[in-house]
Amino acid sequence: xxxxxxxxxxxxxxxxxxxxxxxxxxxxxxxxxxxxxxxxxxxxxxxxxxxxxxxxxxxxxxxxxxxxxxxxxxxxxxxxxxxxxxxxxxxxxxxxxxxxxxxxxxxxxxxxxxxxxxxxxxxxxxxxxxxxxxxxxxxxxxxxxxxxxxxxxxxxxxxxxxxxxxxxxxxxxxxxxxxxxxxxxxxxxxxxxxxxxxxxxxxxxxxxxxxxxxxxxxxxxxxxxxxxxxxxxxxxxxxxxxxxxxxxxxxxxxxxxxxxxxxxxxxxxxxxxxxxxxxxxxxxxxxxxxxxxxxxxxxxxxxxxxxxxxxxxxxxxxxxxxxxxxxxx
Amino acid sequence: xxxxxxxxxxxxxxxxxxxxxxxxxxxxxxxxxxxxxxxxxxxxxxxxxxxxxxxxxxxxxxxxxxxxxxxxxxxxxxxxxxxxxxxxxxxxxxxxxxxxxxxxxxxxxxxxxxxxxxxxxxxxxxxxxxxxxxxxxxxxxxxxxxxxxxxxxxxxxxxxxxxxxxxxxxxxxxxxxxxxxxxxxxxxxxxxxxxxxxxxxxxxxxxxxxxxxxxxxxxxxxxxxxxxxxxxxxxxxxxxxxxxxxxxxxxxxxxxxxxxxxxxxxxxxxxxxxxxxxxxxxxxxxxxxxxxxxxxxxxxxxxxxxxxxxxxxxxxxxxxxxxxxxxxx
Ligand SMILES: O=C(O)CCC(=O)C(=O)O
Ligand SMILES: O=C(O)CCC(=O)C(=O)O
Ligand SMILES: [Cu+2]
Ligand SMILES: [Cu+2]
Numbered sequence: 053x054x055x056x057x058x059x060x061x062x063x064x065x066x067x068x069x070x071x072x073x074x075x076x077x078x079x080x081x082x083x084x085x086x087x088x089x090x091x092x093x094x095x096x097x098x099x100x101x102x103x104x105x106x107x108x109x110x111x112x113x114x115x116x117x118x119x120x121x122x123x124x125x126x127x128x129x130x131x132x133x134x135x136x137x138x139x140x141x142x143x144x145x146x147x148x149x150x151x152x153x154x155x156x157x158x159x160x161x162x163x164x165x166x167x168x169x170x171x172x173x174x175x176x177x178x179x180x181x182x183x184x185x186x187x188x189x190x191x192x193x194x195x196x197x198x199x200x201x202x203x204x205x206x207x208x209x210x211x212x213x214x215x216x217x218x219x220x221x222x223x224x225x226x227x228x229x230x231x232x233x234x235x236x237x238x239x240x241x242x243x244x245x246x247x248x249x250x251x252x253x254x255x256x257x258x259x260x261x262x263x264x265x266x267x268x269x270x271x272x273x274x275x276x277x278x279x280x281x282x283x284x285x286x287x288x289x290x291x292x293x294x295x296x297x298x299x300x301x302x303x304x305x306x307x308x309x310x311x312x313x314x315x316x317x318x319x320x321x322x323x324x325x326x327x328x329x330x331x332x333x334x335x336x337x338x339x340x341x342x343x344x345x346x347x348x349x350x351x352x353x354x355x356x357x358x359x360x361x362x363x364x365x366x367x368x369x370x371x372x373x374x375x376x377x378x379x380x381x
Numbered sequence: 382x383x384x385x386x387x388x389x390x391x392x393x394x395x396x397x398x399x400x401x402x403x404x405x406x407x408x409x410x411x412x413x414x415x416x417x418x419x420x421x422x423x424x425x426x427x428x429x430x431x432x433x434x435x436x437x438x439x440x441x442x443x444x445x446x447x448x449x450x451x452x453x454x455x456x457x458x459x460x461x462x463x464x465x466x467x468x469x470x471x472x473x474x475x476x477x478x479x480x481x482x483x484x485x486x487x488x489x490x491x492x493x494x495x496x497x498x499x500x501x502x503x504x505x506x507x508x509x510x511x512x513x514x515x516x517x518x519x520x521x522x523x524x525x526x527x528x529x530x531x532x533x534x535x536x537x538x539x540x541x542x543x544x545x546x547x548x549x550x551x552x553x554x555x556x557x558x559x560x561x562x563x564x565x566x567x568x569x570x571x572x573x574x575x576x577x578x579x580x581x582x583x584x585x586x587x588x589x590x591x592x593x594x595x596x597x598x599x600x601x602x603x604x605x606x607x608x609x610x611x612x613x614x615x616x617x618x619x620x621x622x623x624x625x626x627x628x629x630x631x632x633x634x635x636x637x638x639x640x641x642x643x644x645x646x647x648x649x650x651x652x653x654x655x656x657x658x659x660x661x662x663x664x665x666x667x668x669x670x671x672x673x674x675x676x677x678x679x680x681x682x683x684x685x686x687x688x689x690x691x692x693x694x695x696x697x698x699x700x701x702x703x704x705x706x707x708x709x710x
Contacts, residue, residue, distance in 0.1 A: 072666035072698055073655075128671075154682050155675065191682075221685045223624050226555035226586050227593065251685055252624045253585030253617040253658055257555050260583070264556065279672060279683070281656040281664045288582040295552050295581045325654030326402075327610040329582055335610045337401035342457075343608060346484065353483050353520075354608070356550045356580055369401055 054268050055293060055300050059094035061146075061245060062286060064273040064316065065114075066097040066126045071277035073320040080319055081110050082117065084274075087312055089119040092304040093286075097124040097146060097271070101136045111140035122184070129170050129187075134178055144184030147174055148218070151199055152191035164199045168206045175210040186245060188216025192232070193224040201239050208240040214269060215242045219258060222251030222280070226261035233265035245269035248284055250276060255284040256329075260292050274316040275324065287313060288329040295356045307363030330357060336366040344368050383597050384622060384629050388423035390475075390574060391615060393602040393645065394443075395426040395455045400606035402649040409648055410439050411446065413603075416641055418448040421633040422615075426453040426475060426600070430465045440469035451513070458499050458516075463507055473513030476503055477547070480528055481520035493528045497535045504539040515574060517545025521561070522553040530568050537569040543598060544571045548587060551580030551609070555590035562594035574598035577613055579605060584613040585658075589621050603645040604653065616642060617658040624685045636692030659686065665695040673697045 065081055068074055076084070081098075088096050096119075101108035115123045122143040127133040129149035137145045149167055150160060162170070171187060178185040187207040189200060204215050217232060229246070236244055246262035246269070248255045259270045276285030287309050293300045313331040317324045326332050336359040338347045346353035347368060359366050394410055397403055405413070410427075417425050425448075430437035444452045451472040456462040458478035466474045478496055479489055491499070500516060507514045516536040518529060533544050546561060553561075558575070565573055575591035575598070577584045588599045605614030616638050622629045642660040646653045655661050665688040667676045675682035676697060688695050 070669045070672075072663050072668050072696070154679070157679075221683055223685045225589055225593075225621075227559065227590065230556065250656070251658070251664070252621040253614075254589070254621065256582030257586030260554055261556065264554075276656060279668060280666060281658065281661050285582075292554075292581040292583065322655040323652055325656065326651040327579070327605055327654065329580070329610065332610050334401050335580070337609060339401050339608060340399045343399075350483070350486075354550055356552045367401070 054263050054266060055296060057268070058263055059269045060286070060289070061095040061097050061124065061269050061271045062088050062093040062121075062273070063097040063271050063283070064088070064277065066099045067271065067278040067283055068273040068316070069099050070279045071282065071320055073322065074277060076319065078106065078110050078113060082114060084315070085114045085117065085119060087308065087315065089121045090305060091308045091312060093121055095122045095124055095144070095269075097126055098142070100125055100127045100133060101140050102127065102133050108136065108140060111142060115141040115143070124184070129167070129174055131173055131177060134174050138178070138181045138183060142183070144186065144213075145178060146186045146188065146216070147171070148188045148190050148216070150190040151203060152194040153196070154194060155191050164202060168203055171203065171207050172210065175207055175212055179211055184213045186214040186216055187212045188218055188245065188247070190218050191220040192217045193219045193228065194221070197232075197235075201236070204236060204240050208242050212242050214245050215240055216245040216247060217262070219248040222249030222255065224248060224258050225254055226257045229258045230261040230265045233262045233267050237266035243268040245271065247271035249278065249280065250282055250284070251280060255282075256288040256292050259284045259289055274312050275322070275328070277316065277320060285329065287331055291329040291357055294361075298361065306361055309362055310364065330362050330364070336364060337369060338366065339369040344370060383592050383595060384625060386597070387592055388598045389615070389618070390424040390426055390453065390598050390600045391417050391422040391450075391602070392426040392600050392612070393417070393606065395428045396600065396607040396612055397602040397645070398428050399608045400611065400649055402651065403606060405648065407435070407439050407442060411443060413644070414443045414446065414448060414450075416637065416644065418450045419634060420637045420641060422450055424451045424453055424473070424598075426455055427471070429454055429456045429462060430469050431456065431462050437465065437469060440471060444470040444472070453513070458496070458503055460502055460506060463503050467507070467510045467512055471512070473515065473542075474507060475515045475517065475545070476500070477517045477519050477545070479519040480532060481523040482525070483523060484520050493531060497532055500532065500536050501539065504536055504541055508540055513542045515543040515545055516541045517547055517574065517576070519547050520549040521546045522548045522557065523550070526561075526564075530565070533565060533569050537571050541571050543574050544569055545574040545576060546591070548577040551578030551584065553577060553587050554583055555586045558587045559590040559594045562591045562596050566595035572597040574600065576600035578607065578609065579611050579613070580609060584611075585617040585621050588613045588618055603641050604651070604657070606645065606649060614658065616660055620658040620686055623690075627690065635690055638691055639693065659691050659693070665693060666698060667695065668698040673699060
């Protein structure tokens with residue numbers, strides 16, 4: 053398992069821009085990138101420069117900031133798009149193409165062999181550039197596994213640095229993801245990235261299962277914003293891994309999480325959900341008497357995350373009709 | 382796997398009452414119970430009558446409503462409490478005691494043998510009453526497995542109908558839950574219930590893993606409200622299981638979900654999270670051009686939940702700078 057040495061690919065500036073309420077200006081993108089850099093994520097991923105002239109300028113501007121975090125942009129699998137991507141000066145290019153029959157029939161209309169040909173052309177070009185290169189298959193979970201492995205092995209031979217699995221519609225469950233990543237781990241030399249949507253509540257658990265099975269990179273966004281109800285959230289992934297061992301996330305500036313969540317919530321005009329991981333207002337509240345009494349004795353009785361590690365405090369609700377005599381002694 | 386025949390134990394009136402903002406009046410509790418009955422959950426669980434005279438009266442009042450859903454109340458593991466529980470007229474009593482060393486040291490202070498003795502006394506009494514009886518161990522995930530199985534086997538011999546696993550602090554992950562439930566499945570004849578907190582984002586995935594491993598009953602609350610950031614939400618569990626096969630949740634009145642979420646959000650003074658399963662405002666939105674084009678062709682390209690099955694509609698965002706030419710043809 054790669055919990056000791058995983059990397060976060062923070063995609064608020066790509067997947068997050070696909071959230072229905074997200075319309076970031078250049079200044080806002082620079083602010084988000086800088087905060088993510090301060091937090092310490094290893095990568096930030098940005099919308100393809102092909103989306104618009106502004107996207108192109110913003111990619112280039114952020115690539116030039118000299119952040120510690122590596123910059124990536126995300127493109128479709130064709131030569132024109134990746135050339136534009138490389139020209140923005142980013143550190144890496146994340147290439148994606150749909151492999152499920154649903155997407156092949158109703159989206160781009162290509163066969164698996166055509167996909168492999170395209171990918172070969174794209175990565176033959178990319179490997180002569182000085183960039184990290186990643187290949188991922190959209191809608192991986194509804195793709196034929198044999199198709200998948202054929203494509204992954206082809207790009208692995210060319211020398212891509214990472215291959216990605218994407219649960220595009222949020223249909224995967226942790227035991228499936230564990231199996232798929234375990235198999236892929238045996239088939240390719242490349243690092244393995246996981247990107248998971250949260251439609252059915254498994255985005256965090258799936259990312260964790262992927263890491264347990266040998267994935268090395270996880271995609272997140274702040275508050276989990278993205279298409280539909282979004283993907284694995286940065287704070288949620290951190291909470292999950294912290295609960296295994298706080299050392300595994302000590303490389304991040306955890307007390308910045310609240311600020312990151314607040315900034316994004318404001319920019320996309322939502323409230324931080326009341327039950328959000330770590331930063332929701334109820335995250336560190338204790339109410340029933342049996343809980344409050346024990347937490348006053350020793351917080352770890354009913355707490356796996358220490359609020360103080362995130363610059364936060366707990367709230368113990370005392371003297372309510374549910375508390376009973378235990379709480380008020 | 383018991384996806385075809387699982388039951389929901391809806392605990393908004395017990396775990397949900399432990400949410401920091403929840404202070405339900407009798408009238409509100411009756412309204413919630415009636416809506417849950419209309420939705421079709423198999424059980425509702427209510428706060429122990431020992432919490433207060435109002436709790437006792439409310440249990441009795443709801444037990445008398447003549448709902449189709451079975452009524453349960455939740456008590457500590459002692460004779461006095463379960464007697465009071467039975468007197469309220471509920472259909473079943475959910476008994477719980479902490480088995481982890483954390484809770485034994487800092488909460489109730491009893492040894493495993495003392496726990497077994499207590500449980501024996503309680504269930505010898507209960508099995509002479511005409512009620513369903515459940516035994517669960519609080520903080521199961523941080524308990525010694527040998528302690529656990531010893532206690533579960535003891536109560537199984539007495540004939541409890543269900544044994545419960547509780548991830549009280551939200552530390553469990555799906556592969557652990559799958560293993561634990563699989564082992565327990567071999568050790569006891571009783572049905573198996575799972576109750577999971579969501580501190581580290583696995584409450585839905587863990588409930589699903591429990592079902593895959595043979596659990597039969599899952600605890601939920603509306604919007605997931607409960608201690609700290611709560612537990613498996615009713616809507617989230619439904620979304621997860623629907624994604625496997627909509628038939629498995631066809632027994633519920635899915636179009637009532639939005640109303641249930643809205644009513645509870647109002648009563649506990651929170652907003653429905655923007656990214657809430659099914660009922661969050663972004664759940665059925667599509668934005669990037671590649672998505673909107675494909676969804677217009679065939680919604681299942683980027684949707685695993687059909688909004689119309691929940692009485693809802695999708696929103697396709699067209700003509701934004703991220704959409705590109707694909708969306709506007
Ligand atoms: O590039 C990827 O791996 C993921 C693309 C994406 O957002 C998705 O498929 O959901
Ligand atoms: O009765 C149970 O199984 C669960 C009690 C509870 O709410 C918990 O342990 O989190
Ligand atoms: Cu995505
Ligand atoms: Cu609980």
